[in-house]
């Protein structure tokens with residue numbers, strides 16, 4: 528590794544940090560001056576109309592975060608599939624739900640809030656997203672499953688259209704977690720518009736941000752209204768506080784909505800900057816035994832939220848990851864994510880491991896994990912003979928997210944590239 532003479536950046540180069548432009552402040556000020564310092568107001572209404580229009584869906588419901596949006600997606604889907612549960616029960620209680628495996632845990636936490644049992648579907652090498660072939664296999668093994676939660680990784684969609692078709696063929700509903708993929712498209716159609724329900728995020732490190740916040744997206748007016756009602760403590764239409772079901776305090780603040788409203792006009796600019804970053808990495812890392820995060824260039828237009836690389840198998844030095852810590856043995860000509868992350872930290876730049884797959888998380892050690900050949904926990908013959916593998920674990924062990932901040936300068940990125948090159952010397 529050794530960065531030798533490379534000096535650490537004085538100002539940290541982030542993985543992905545908020546980029547403000549000015550109008551955000553105007554809308555915050557408007558909220559303040561009109562005294563709509565609340566979960567009601569013009570900014571919220573605007574965010575809902577812009578978010579729906581951008582995503583190409585009929586309705587958006589502005590919420591405190593994307594996790595809350597996903598929670599209400601699970602409740603809507605669960606009640607549609609299984610009917611209204613008793614007050615103290617979850618909407619998908621005791622039901623199996625197919626979930627993306629290599630993702631942030633917020634994708635499926637709401638499934639667990641509602642009593643569901645996540646069954647993890649392995650990842651495909653071609654897109655790092657849910658493997659449609661593994662999903663087909665999962666329906667073979669569990670034909671009773673009626674709900675699928677699929678995330679689009681790092682703003683690079685896989686064949687989400689095919690995932691939707693598979694769901695339809697099996698009479699299942701699809702929740703699309705487009706938290707990372709706002710503005711990305713598959714065959715010209717916006718991510719966030721494929722699922723029966725979808726969620727997007729305005730978390731501080733996403734492609735645009737409100738500091739926090741998220742939207743639930745749907746084409747059903749009835750579902751949008753139901754989500755809005757749940758999000759505001761489930762008040763019935765009565766002169767007093769009347770309640771027939773459990774409620775949540777999930778509405779977006781009008782101040783936060785001001786930030787989101789001010790950011791939307793810059794979504795395309797952010798995507799262009801992130802794309803330039805991805806392409807500079809692809810150029811700059813040529814000749815090294817690594818590849819950038821993959822996508823189908825004919826069908827997917829990513830938003831390039833995070834650039835990531837994967838090290839060729841033959842170029843991996845020995846790396847051992849335990850539950851909490853890691854060790855590796857540096858070797859000339861080879862490297863590993865741990866070494867690269869250490870080298871980046873050494874120059875005051877932020878990288879990140881690939882999302883550790885859910886089937887490897889201690890809390891889900893008992894949950895089934897389905898690959899192309901069946902339940903890989905049970906170690907199928909194809910798995911044992913090496914014809915199929917645990918793709919998520921493999922990408923996790925060889926992949927790493929690179930600094931992808933849209934304010935990173937070209938010179939800074941060149942230094943990051945140089946440091947990565949040094950790891951392989």
Ligand SMILES: *Cc1c(COP(=O)(O)O)cnc(C)c1O
Nearest residue numbers: 592593594631633634706728730
């Ligand atoms: C960020 C993220 C979320 C959660 O978004 P919040 O707005 O922080 O709740 C969910 N899923 C994925 C894949 C994410 O990256």
